[in-house]
Amino acid sequence: MNPSPEKKAGEKMEHPGDYNENRTPVTLITGTSRGIGRFLARHYLGMGHKVIGCSRKPGDWSHDSYDHHIADVTKEKDVKTVLKAIRNSYGRLDNLINNAGIAAMNHMLLTPTAVVERVLNTNVLGTFLFCRESARLMKKHNYGRIVNFSTVAVPLKLEGEAIYAASKAAVVTLTHVAARELAQLGITVNAVGPTPIQTDLIAGVGPDKIEALLKRQALPRLGTFEDVANVIDFFLRKESGFITGQVITLGGV
Amino acid sequence: MSGNSETTLMATDRFRELVNIIITQAQELNEELEDKIDVDAREDAPLFGKEGILKSIELVNLIVAVEQAVEDQFDVFLTLADEKAMSQKTSPFKTIGALAAYIEKRMDEEMDQA
Numbered sequence: 357m358n359p360s361p362e363k364k365a366g367e368k369m370e371h372p373g374d375y376n377e378n379r380t381p382v383t384l385i386t387g388t389s390r391g392i393g394r395f396l397a398r399h400y401l402g403m404g405h406k407v408i409g410c411s412r413k414p415g416d417w418s419h420d421s422y423d424h425h426i427a428d429v430t431k432e433k434d435v436k437t438v439l440k441a442i443r444n445s446y447g448r449l450d451n452l453i454n455n456a457g458i459a460a461m462n463h464m465l466l467t468p469t470a471v472v473e474r475v476l477n478t479n480v481l482g483t484f485l486f487c488r489e490s491a492r493l494m495k496k497h498n499y500g501r502i503v504n505f506s507t508v509a510v511p512l513k514l515e516g517e518a519i520y521a522a523s524k525a526a527v528v529t530l531t532h533v534a535a536r537e538l539a540q541l542g543i544t545v546n547a548v549g550p551t552p553i554q555t556d557l558i559a560g561v562g563p564d565k566i567e568a569l570l571k572r573q574a575l576p577r578l579g580t581f582e583d584v585a586n587v588i589d590f591f592l593r594k595e596s597g598f599i600t601g602q603v604i605t606l607g608g609v
Numbered sequence: 610m611s612g613n614s615e616t617t618l619m620a621t622d623r624f625r626e627l628v629n630i631i632i633t634q635a636q637e638l639n640e641e642l643e644d645k646i647d648v649d650a651r652e653d654a655p656l657f658g659k660e661g662i663l664k665s666i667e668l669v670n671l672i673v674a675v676e677q678a679v680e681d682q683f684d685v686f687l688t689l690a691d692e693k694a695m696s697q698k699t700s701p702f703k704t705i706g707a708l709a710a711y712i713e714k715r716m717d718e719e720m721d722q723a
Contacts, residue, residue, distance in 0.1 A: 436686050492673050
């Protein structure tokens with residue numbers, strides 16, 4: 357047990373230093389206005405979590421146990437503001453799901469610098485900032501679960517996705533190193549690598565390309581939100597405390 | 610430049626308050642430390658470096674705790690670990706006083722940016 361006293365005003369912690377099963381888990385999910393993020397927010401609300409979400413635009417849905425923040429994940433101040441609100445309201449954070457991300461599919465000879473910067477900032481910097489700020493809150497209670505997002509484009513080295521795949525490869529390495537640095541704080545850091553899923557992210561990709569991609573999977577079908585949630589459920593379980601620095605890739609890639 | 614005595618006095622008060630915040634956080638950290646930070650020495654208490662007693666993970670813990678306490682107390686956002694700090698010859702993490710002075714500097718820089 358962690359002997360450090362947790363007696364600051366405003367902290368609503370009952371059992372410092374470990375996980376109390378009777379307490380509502382506090383879960384932060386980035387990019388909750390649509391797609392997988394929105395699905396995951398509702399999924400964990402359904403499981404009784406207190407969910408905090410963010411996106412660049414106001415949310416168009418609500419729930420009694422859901423707080424939405426307008427935040428740009430690439431802005432340090434925005435990220436700190438979200439975490440400060442969580443600290444003030446709940447005094448702790450159990451789970452971070454670093455879902456916010458953008459893709460860009462272009463031949464590298466035709467990829468504008470602005471796109472490169474946007475993809476790297478959102479996927480790498482955004483993931484890093486949320487990991488850093490969340491771990492600072494998680495460490496107070498020696499407990500935390502961080503799940504980052506990779507993609508099959510990393511192991512498959514997909515043509516046309518140089519920057520997207522490179523940004524996610526950075527997320528994978530960040531996951532490995534963060535897992536080691538945060539282990540002593542009781543925080544696990546893992547990643548899920550989804551296959552293509554029918555979301556806005558692949559809306560602009562031609563059916564031929566998707567077909568070719570699916571053929572490289574052992575299980576050649578599009579993924580579902582439920583497939584992704586299943587992996588995250590596993591990482592978030594309190595019994596998964598001995599699992600860190602791992603990437604689970606879907607579809608048998 | 611704001612050199613009148615009132616501002617100077619305010620700055621001094623802020624410095625004292627920062628020292629108190631660091632001491633409070635150091636006392637909490639001390640409960641986990643074998644070699645404790647000498648909080649009775651106040652500003653002069655060594656933290657990190659030649660005479661300092663903190664190992665790097667303990668310094669990380671102290672800095673994060675101080676950052677959060679300062680952010681709450683002064684309603685500012687503060688990032689203490691920057692590339693300058695990590696490479697400065699005179700480490701801002703050498704003593705409690707050095708840390709308090711460094712936080713003051715960072716807070717002024719933040720306000721200038723705002």
